[in-house]
Amino acid sequence: MKNKTHFLFLAFLLSAISLSAQKELDSILSASTSLLFDKPDQAIELANEVLEKSLDPATKVKALTFMSNAYLSKRQNSKSLKSVLRSLEFLDHIENPSTHIEVLNAIGMQHQQLRMYDKAKDYLDRALVLTNRLEPTDKPSSLLAYNYIIRGFIYREQMNCDIAQNYFDRALHQLKNLEASPATTANLSTVYYNKGNCFLQTTQIDSARTSFEKSIGYAKKVNAPSLLAFAKKGLSEVYTAQGNYQISLQHLYEADSIASEVGDLVLNRGIYINMANNFLALGNKDQYEFYDNRYQKTHQELLAQERLLIDESLQNSRMEIISERDEKLKKLHLILLIILLTGSILLLFLIIKTVKRRKQFLLAKKEINSII
Amino acid sequence: MKHRLFLLFLLWGSFAFSQQIAIKELLQEAESHYWDNPEHSIRIAEYILNQQEKSESSARANLILGKSYFVQSKIYEAIRATLKTKDLTRKIGNPTLQIDVDLFNLELLRQLSLTTISDELKIEIDVLKNELPHSRYVENQLLLIDAEAALDRGELSNSEAYFGAINSDADSFDSIQNYRKTLGQARLKFKQGAYEKSQEILSHVPSEAPKYFQVLKLNLLAQIDFNNNEYTAAVAKWTQAKDIAKTLPNDALANQSLHGLIESYLIQEDSKRYLNYKQESNLLSSNLTTSRVQAVNFTYNYYEELEQQSALRRIALTKSNIYWISGGLIILILVVLGLNYYYQLRRREYTVFKKLIAPQPTTIKKVVSDKTLVSEETEKQLLEGLERFETSTDFTRSDMSISFLAARLNTNNKYLSDVIKRHKAKNFNGYINQLRVNYIIEKLKTEPVYLNYKISYLAEESGFSSHSSFATVFKSVTGISPTKFLDLLKKEGDHEK
Numbered sequence: 001m002k003n004k005t006h007f008l009f010l011a012f013l014l015s016a017i018s019l020s021a022q023k024e025l026d027s028i029l030s031a032s033t034s035l036l037f038d039k040p041d042q043a044i045e046l047a048n049e050v051l052e053k054s055l056d057p058a059t060k061v062k063a064l065t066f067m068s069n070a071y072l073s074k075r076q077n078s079k080s081l082k083s084v085l086r087s088l089e090f091l092d093h094i095e096n097p098s099t100h101i102e103v104l105n106a107i108g109m110q111h112q113q114l115r116m117y118d119k120a121k122d123y124l125d126r127a128l129v130l131t132n133r134l135e136p137t138d139k140p141s142s143l144l145a146y147n148y149i150i151r152g153f154i155y156r157e158q159m160n161c162d163i164a165q166n167y168f169d170r171a172l173h174q175l176k177n178l179e180a181s182p183a184t185t186a187n188l189s190t191v192y193y194n195k196g197n198c199f200l201q202t203t204q205i206d207s208a209r210t211s212f213e214k215s216i217g218y219a220k221k222v223n224a225p226s227l228l229a230f231a232k233k234g235l236s237e238v239y240t241a242q243g244n245y246q247i248s249l250q251h252l253y254e255a256d257s258i259a260s261e262v263g264d265l266v267l268n269r270g271i272y273i274n275m276a277n278n279f280l281a282l283g284n285k286d287q288y289e290f291y292d293n294r295y296q297k298t299h300q301e302l303l304a305q306e307r308l309l310i311d312e313s314l315q316n317s318r319m320e321i322i323s324e325r326d327e328k329l330k331k332l333h334l335i336l337l338i339i340l341l342t343g344s345i346l347l348l349f350l351i352i353k354t355v356k357r358r359k360q361f362l363l364a365k366k367e368i369n370s371i372i
Numbered sequence: 373m374k375h376r377l378f379l380l381f382l383l384w385g386s387f388a389f390s391q392q393i394a395i396k397e398l399l400q401e402a403e404s405h406y407w408d409n410p411e412h413s414i415r416i417a418e419y420i421l422n423q424q425e426k427s428e429s430s431a432r433a434n435l436i437l438g439k440s441y442f443v444q445s446k447i448y449e450a451i452r453a454t455l456k457t458k459d460l461t462r463k464i465g466n467p468t469l470q471i472d473v474d475l476f477n478l479e480l481l482r483q484l485s486l487t488t489i490s491d492e493l494k495i496e497i498d499v500l501k502n503e504l505p506h507s508r509y510v511e512n513q514l515l516l517i518d519a520e521a522a523l524d525r526g527e528l529s530n531s532e533a534y535f536g537a538i539n540s541d542a543d544s545f546d547s548i549q550n551y552r553k554t555l556g557q558a559r560l561k562f563k564q565g566a567y568e569k570s571q572e573i574l575s576h577v578p579s580e581a582p583k584y585f586q587v588l589k590l591n592l593l594a595q596i597d598f599n600n601n602e603y604t605a606a607v608a609k610w611t612q613a614k615d616i617a618k619t620l621p622n623d624a625l626a627n628q629s630l631h632g633l634i635e636s637y638l639i640q641e642d643s644k645r646y647l648n649y650k651q652e653s654n655l656l657s658s659n660l661t662t663s664r665v666q667a668v669n670f671t672y673n674y675y676e677e678l679e680q681q682s683a684l685r686r687i688a689l690t691k692s693n694i695y696w697i698s699g700g701l702i703i704l705i706l707v708v709l710g711l712n713y714y715y716q717l718r719r720r721e722y723t724v725f726k727k728l729i730a731p732q733p734t735t736i737k738k739v740v741s742d743k744t745l746v747s748e749e750t751e752k753q754l755l756e757g758l759e760r761f762e763t764s765t766d767f768t769r770s771d772m773s774i775s776f777l778a779a780r781l782n783t784n785n786k787y788l789s790d791v792i793k794r795h796k797a798k799n800f801n802g803y804i805n806q807l808r809v810n811y812i813i814e815k816l817k818t819e820p821v822y823l824n825y826k827i828s829y830l831a832e833e834s835g836f837s838s839h840s841s842f843a844t845v846f847k848s849v850t851g852i853s854p855t856k857f858l859d860l861l862k863k864e865g866d867h868e869k
Contacts, residue, residue: 078673115665157662159655201654203647240638241647281638285601300526307485314672315488318679325683332690336697343701350708357715364722368729368864 036070043070057090058099064090065106072113076313081110097133101143104130109150117154124151142184145174149191161198168195182222189218189227196234200241209238226267229258233270236278245278252278265305269298395420395429402436407548407582410440410620428469431460435473442480443584445624445660448667451480455674471500475513482521484668489675509544516549520556523563531560551577551585558592567596587617587625594632607636627656724851725860728813745790750783754791757781767807768835774800808834809849816861823862827854 028050035043047067054060064087071080084106091100104127111120124147131147134140148171155164168191175191178184192215199208215231232255239248252275259267272295279287402416413436420433438453454477461470474497481490494514501510519534535557540550554576561570570592577589594609614629630653637646746754761767761777769776777800778788789800796803812834816822822830831842846854 077669078676114669115662157658159658201651203651241643243641243643277635277638280635281641283639296526303485304525307487310485310668310672311487311489314486314675317672317676321676321679321683325686328687329690332687332694336690336694339694339698339701343698343705347701347705347708350705350712354708354712354715357712357719361715361719361722364719364726365864368722368726368860 036066036073040070040074043067057093058096060090061087061094061099061103065103068106068110072110074309074313076317077110077114079317081107081114084110096138097130098138098140098143101127101130101134101147105143105146105150108147112150112154112157115157117158120150120154139178141174141177145171145178145187148174149187152191152194156194156198159201161201165195165198168198185218185222186224186227189215189222189224189231192218193227193231193234196231196238200234200237203241205238205241209235212238225258226262226264229255229262229264229267229271232258233267233274236274240274240278240281243281245281249275249278265298265302269295269302272298395423399429399432399436402433402440406436406440406443407584409583410443413437413440426460426463428464428466431457431464431469431473434460435469435476438480439476442476443622444620445622446663447480447483448663448670451484451667451671454480455671467500467503468506471497471504471510474500475510475517478514479517480667481671482517484664484671486668486671486675489671506544508539509546512538512540512545512549516552516556520552523556523560526563528560528563531556535560548582551581555585555588555592558589562592562596567599571596583616583620584622584625587613587620587622587629590616591625591628591632594629598632598636603636603639607633610636623656623660627653627660630656721852721856721860725857725864728850728852728857729817729861746787750787751791754781754783754788755795758791758795762807765811767804768811768833770832770835770837772804772835804835805845806849808836809846812846813850813857816858823858827858830854 028046035046044067047063047070050063051060051067054063064083068080068083068087071077071083084103087103088107091103094100104123108120108123108127111117111123127143127147131140131144134143148167152164152167152171155161155167171191172188175184175188192211196208196211196215199205199211212231212235216228216235219227219231232251236248236251236255239245239251252271255267256271256275259271272291276288276291276295279285279291398416398420402413402420406413417433417437417440421430421437424430424433434453434457438450438457441447441450441453454473457473458477461473464470474493478490478493478497481493497510497514501507504510515534515538519531519538522528522531522534535553538549538553539545540553554573558570558573558577561567561573574589574593577585579586581589590609590613594606594613597603597606597609610629610632614626614633617623617626617629630649634646634649634653637643637649758781761780766772766780774785774788778785781788792798792800792803796806798806812822812830815833816830825833827843828839831839834842836842836845843854846857850857852860
């Protein structure tokens with residue numbers, strides 16, 4: 001759930017990134033955002049190409065951020081982090097503080113994904129300090145909102161919901177400053193969804209309901225089925241907590257039918273476990289077992305997917321190291337071959353010459369012996 | 373003084389020895405408690421790690437640390453300690469310890485779902501186990517790990533096959549393995565829907581089993597009660613399990629109990645407890661996910677780094693091979709070049725030598741130019757005089773000069789010089805030097821006794837004022853030094869004999 005919403009959030013954010021970069025190369029990246037999620041390998045190749053061709057540090061930074069996101073969607077977290085950290089070296093050549101903040105925010109987000117919270121906060125703090133230098137034309141609100149949302153995620157994951165709420169509220173304040181756009185609306189839905197979960201965690205049931213309802217409203221406005229299904233699932237938990245199992249089930253059925261278009265296992269798993277719980281509470285053991293089974297199945301499927309992803313990612317990374325090594329070894333072996341070949345030819349030539357010399361010497365010696 | 377030193381040494385030695393024994397006992401203590409009281413084992417392990425660095429004991433302590441964290445479901449800390457031990461153990465080279473570390477490492481990798489790496493490790497273990505006397509224990513442990521992993525993945529028939537293959541009769545099958553097998557089989561039966569069979573298997577887990585297994589047993593029994601609609605009994609067992617799990621503390625097991633409790637309170641419509649436990653469970657889930665994500669990232673980076681290191685080593689090895697081979701080739705080439713030069717030098721010497729010792733006229737005759745200062749008759753007379761002079765030994769006189777010879781031949785210096793220049797192609801000094809060198813070479817060739825004389829005597833004999841001027845002139849006339857010439861003559865003469 002968290003990851004998927006992050007990706008969505010990221011996609012919107014990326015499309016909103018506004019760097020004064022080389023126009024042509026820049027637009028290649030902008031046009032290829034969909035590659036990030038569907039064909040991350042192609043996206044990485046593209047980013048590498050742009051990185052090599054571009055002379056403008058701002059475009060390089062954008063290419064690296066793009067690459068980092070592609071690695072993130074491949075779950076190659078360490079590579080993702082490395083790419084975005086690489087962009088730090090180009091920052092010195094960029095004056096625009098908003099680029100600095102974007103990069104620092106992105107690094108903060110990477111660390112949050114890796115659950116390295118202290119480092120994440122460190123980078124987010126550095127980004128925040130720079131916001132004082134922003135001009136109103138730099139759209140400080142969108143940068144601040146992003147910073148606050150990541151902070152909110154961190155505290156929510158650490159179950160410090162009070163602090164998380166505080167940051168989500170600040171993020172909302174900034175988002176509402178922005179002009180209405182699909183990206184902003186989607187972000188509003190995401191933030192309200194997370195707020196709802198936090199309210200549930202702190203048993204503020206009514207506030208949770210309001211938040212989820214707002215999340216639903218924004219999701220409908222931007223026509224994002226995934227966000228809508230997540231929000232509905234969240235709302236169902238409110239009704240379960242209040243003992244309104246039938247209403248809860250209604251929302252879950254709706255969420256389930258929307259989710260079937262989305263095909264997100266995390267979403268499905270959440271819906272099935274909630275359905276199972278409601279049927280359990282209603283004493284409907286058959287339906288409970290039916291949805292509990294579906295939950296278990298989806299859970300296993302999700303684990304298997306995760307397993308495959310991580311395992312494949314590590315395998316790919318190791319294979320890359322091995323193929324890089326083999327390429328270097330190939331070159332070295334070629335050098336060795338050349339050395340051996342030229343060396344042996346030279347040696348053979350010299351040996352033949354020396355044998356001749358020796359023969360001449362022995363001949364001279366023989367002649368002398370015949371004289372004396 | 374000596375006594376004192378000896379005593380001190382003895383004292384220190386016995387202290388060190390007793391310390392070793394103490395550490396061994398501590399390790400045993402920690403080893404036997406981690407399933408029951410991981411906190412205690414962690415304290416002991418940390419104490420030993422503070423005492424010793426990079427020894428076998430510290431490797432063992434790290435392994436116990438890893439296993440204790442595992443019992444506490446702190447998988448990030450567990451994998452960190454284990455991979456640290458792995459590096460250390462590789463250097464120590466104790467196969468028994470190494471296989472212990474590898475087996476536990478395998479278990480963690482299976483938990484983290486790093487399939488390819490764990491499969492590679494399993495192959496390593498299979499190779500290594502054959503060197504050990506207790507390979508049966510290792511085989512059983514491998515089956516146990518595979519059976520549990522298959523069970524977690526929901527592959528029930530695979531899991532059953534692995535459990536079935538375990539040889540529990542083996543002497544090396546210890547009580548912990550027995551608990552794990554029993555609980556695993558009970559879980560398997562539960563998942564297959566055979567609740568009674570599962571309960572019966574669980575009755576074999578005694579109440580004195582370590583806490584970790586007690587919690588597993590209680591959680592499973594509670595789940596069976598729950599599925600049999602005996603909610604009160606289930607709640608009692610889950611509550612007990614949760615409380616014991618918290619003493620370990622093991623968040624994963626406690627979370628299992630909490631999940632059961634959440635469902636039970638949902639049925640009993642106790643929404644307050646439902647929400648409280650849900651909050652608690654969310655917190656535990658979050659911690660567990662964090663630990664897991666960190667563990668996966670740490671392991672990922674470790675194995676990536678390992679691959680990188682081994683790649684760098686291969687490249688460095690190839691490079692050093694290139695250096696060695698190039699170095700060897702260069703040395704060989706230099707040797708052959710040296711030999712070549714040696715033979716060239718020797719051949720040149722022999723050619724010169726051959727010329728010198730070949731029979732040749734003692735007189736020097738060469739006509740260079742027809743232009744003459746002297747009349748034909750005088751020239752003829754002078755040439756006859758020179759011929760006589762050449763066959764004599766007068767040129768060996770040290771006071772020989774052009775005026776002397778001119779007086780002897782009744783002519784003047786100018787005429788003599790002209791005739792020598794035109795007929796001998798040399799100036800007077802060159803002419804004399806040539807005669808002297810020819811003379812001494814002839815002597816050396818014909819009278820072996822000369823071979824024993826010193827160079828200075830030969831110089832004097834041939835009319836040179838000093839050893840060095842003789843050597844210089846000899847070298848410039850023949851191409852080799854007089855010493856060399858003597859050597860060759862002696863050597864070749866010996867050969868002949």
